[in-house]
Amino acid sequence: MTDDTKNGVTRRSLFAAATLAGLTIATTSSAQTAAPTPILTSRRKLGGLEVSAIGLGVQNMSRTYQTTIPTRSEMHRIIRTAHDRGVTLFDAAEAYGPLEVEHILGEATQGIRNEIVIATKFGWNIDPETGAFLPGLNSKPDHIRASVEGMLQRLRTDRIDLLYQHRVDPEVPIEDVAGVITDLMAEGKVLNWGLSEMGLGTLRRAHAAQPLAAVQSEYSMLWRGPEDGTLDICAELGIGFVPWSPLGVGFLTGTIDPATRFTEGDIRGVEGRFAHLTANLALVALLREWAQRKDATPGQIALAWLLAQAPFIVPIPGTTQMPHMEENIGAANVRFTSAELAELNTAVRAIEIKGSRLPDWVASLSGVEAASR
Numbered sequence: 001m002t003d004d005t006k007n008g009v010t011r012r013s014l015f016a017a018a019t020l021a022g023l024t025i026a027t028t029s030s031a032q033t034a035a036p037t038p039i040l041t042s043r044r045k046l047g048g049l050e051v052s053a054i055g056l057g058v059q060n061m062s063r064t065y066q067t068t069i070p071t072r073s074e075m076h077r078i079i080r081t082a083h084d085r086g087v088t089l090f091d092a093a094e095a096y097g098p099l100e101v102e103h104i105l106g107e108a109t110q111g112i113r114n115e116i117v118i119a120t121k122f123g124w125n126i127d128p129e130t131g132a133f134l135p136g137l138n139s140k141p142d143h144i145r146a147s148v149e150g151m152l153q154r155l156r157t158d159r160i161d162l163l164y165q166h167r168v169d170p171e172v173p174i175e176d177v178a179g180v181i182t183d184l185m186a187e188g189k190v191l192n193w194g195l196s197e198m199g200l201g202t203l204r205r206a207h208a209a210q211p212l213a214a215v216q217s218e219y220s221m222l223w224r225g226p227e228d229g230t231l232d233i234c235a236e237l238g239i240g241f242v243p244w245s246p247l248g249v250g251f252l253t254g255t256i257d258p259a260t261r262f263t264e265g266d267i268r269g270v271e272g273r274f275a276h277l278t279a280n281l282a283l284v285a286l287l288r289e290w291a292q293r294k295d296a297t298p299g300q301i302a303l304a305w306l307l308a309q310a311p312f313i314v315p316i317p318g319t320t321q322m323p324h325m326e327e328n329i330g331a332a333n334v335r336f337t338s339a340e341l342a343e344l345n346t347a348v349r350a351i352e353i354k355g356s357r358l359p360d361w362v363a364s365l366s367g368v369e370a371a372s373r
């Protein structure tokens with residue numbers, strides 16, 4: 001019997017009951033005086049797939065943006081604790097590590113597999129055996145099949161709940177990609193699919209060929225690109241939207257300032273937006289103001305703002321630190337009145353973000369349309 005099920009009562013149900021009753025209760029025996037960590041009870045739909053309103057991005061669990069290597073057992077503990085706290089959506093990719101992050105997620109989710117939603121991604125030209133990055137993208141049907149077989153092994157599962165194409169392969173018609181996904185669905189190996197950073201024509205064609213559960217593209221107060229059409233199409237077609245880097249790659253938590261020096265190998269060091277910190281910090285000042293108003297943290301305001309934009313939005317903040325994970329899921333408790341949201345939206349839109357979002361070669365892979373048949 002685990003700690004979670006002592007006396008036949010799950011820790012989660014105990015916390016949920018305590019919260020309803022207005023009680024306070026310590027989260028662990030070593031935290032007798034700490035305030036209770038919130039349980040994430042809100043659920044949202046990505047197409048027909050129900051998930052926690054906030055997921056967990058596990059991309060950095062094999063190597064952080066700062067290029068450090070996190071302790072594997074601690075990453076397992078964060079994933080398990082996130083599940084204990086009500087998180088059901090875990091976001092990985094073949095490219096993370098590469099391969100290594102899927103191993104970590106598979107190791108951590110043994111015994112809870114049926115209670116969670118695993119999302120992962122194919123699409124880079126990765127050797128499924130060795131993990132070596134080969135040039136370019138690869139969404140050829142045989143390559144997708146080989147990738148999925150490797151994913152199932154690493155994730156220690158017989159199915160992927162949500163499989164995304166990581167980037168559109170301009171040489172492969174999206175209908176051919178949808179075709180192999182449809183076959184994998186018939187085999188029970190893939191349950192839902194999605195696209196990431198695709199062109200809008202490709203989004204419509206993909207959905208017509210095999211209905212999509214979700215689009216995953218960058219969206220936050222720091223990058224509002226999906227407001228230019230993607231979100232409208234998702235609303236129209238009943239597709240969920242999963243913002244990646246919902247904390248602006250950490251910027252929106254207020255932990256990056258002009259004194260920050262990015263390590264070599266930290267992609268933020270070559271992103272133009274982090275070279276214009278003085279101008280862009282106006283956004284952090286706004287977040288701090290709202291954090292004070294709502295008795296929250298700047299990062300929680302950034303996540304709550306995303307949640308407030310549409311009911312089909314499910315952010316996946318990434319972290320390798322337990323307190324950050326717990327803080328991030330607490331964002332679901334931050335609510336705005338419609339007047340507050342209008343005021344905040346106006347203030348966000350008034351701040352012009354300076355500097356490019358991504359290095360040119362990475363940016364050139366976004367908004368791409370797949371070849372026609």
Ligand SMILES: NC(=O)c1ccc[n+]([C@@H]2O[C@H](COP(=O)([O-])OP(=O)(O)OC[C@H]3O[C@@H](n4cnc5c(N)ncnc54)[C@H](OP(=O)(O)O)[C@@H]3O)[C@@H](O)[C@H]2O)c1
Nearest residue numbers: 057058059244245246247248249250253317318319320324
């Ligand atoms: N589809 C795609 O192309 C794509 C691209 C990028 C990312 N993603 C997905 O999106 C997920 C999230 O994106 P992301 O990790 O790039 O960016 P993010 O979630 O916006 O920010 C992550 C950064 O913020 C820090 N952080 C997180 N919570 C914090 C808190 N409460 N206080 C202070 N710092 C905090 C993290 O450091 P610590 O580890 O120290 O907390 C990390 O450096 C990824 O894990 C991945 O699954 C997808």
